[in-house]
Amino acid sequence: MQIAQDTVVVIHYTLKDDAGATVDTSDGGDPLAYIHGNGNLVPGLENALEGKRAGDKVSVKILPAEGYGDYDKGLVQRVPRRSFKGVADVRPGMQFQVQSEQGPRSVTVTSVAGDMVTVDGNHPLAGKNLNFDVEVVEVRAPSEEELAHGHVHGPGGHHHH
Ligand code: ZN
Numbered sequence: 595m596q597i598a599q600d601t602v603v604v605i606h607y608t609l610k611d612d613a614g615a616t617v618d619t620s621d622g623g624d625p626l627a628y629i630h631g632n633g634n635l636v637p638g639l640e641n642a643l644e645g646k647r648a649g650d651k652v653s654v655k656i657l658p659a660e661g662y663g664d665y666d667k668g669l670v671q672r673v674p675r676r677s678f679k680g681v682a683d684v685r686p687g688m689q690f691q692v693q694s695e696q697g698p699r700s701v702t703v704t705s706v707a708g709d710m711v712t713v714d715g716n717h718p719l720a721g722k723n724l725n726f727d728v729e730v731v732e733v734r735a736p737s738e739e740e741l742a743h744g745h746v747h748g749p750g751g752h753h754h755h
Pocket residue numbers: 739740743745747752754
């Protein structure tokens with residue numbers, strides 16, 4: 595069976611940056627299971643996997659436009675320390691959920707200077723090339739329940755109790 599719209603796809607993957615450092619990998623853990631063509635993976639990776647079969651290996655470099663988007667300086671903001679109510683110690687690397695016009699957004703604290711905190715709302719991989727090595731483990735039709743839920747059940751997917 596080939597990977598196509600709404601097929602259940604199970605993959606092992608390794609993501610590296612342009613310097614060859616591993617950013618993320620399923621190696622040593624469960625493979626990733628997803629329903630193809632529903633925006634679960636970045637567009638460039640879904641495009642590269644289209645039409646592949648179990649056992650196929652894919653290596654692809656994905657540019658930011660097909661990955662996590664370009665780095666947007668407008669998403670970097672300085673906010674007063676006092677807006678972090680209830681957080682005793684704001685430090686670089688901490689992540690917070692904030693409300694934005696596009697809904698909830700995750701921001702990362704990048705620096706703290708005196709009473710001002712700089713936060714960055716970009717995805718950590720925004721503006722970066724994504725170098726994926728993927729092995730297709732399984733391709734199968736979804737169950738009606740999986741299609742209705744929009745996610746895969748069982749190994750690598752969701753477990754309902
Ligand atoms: Zn479900």
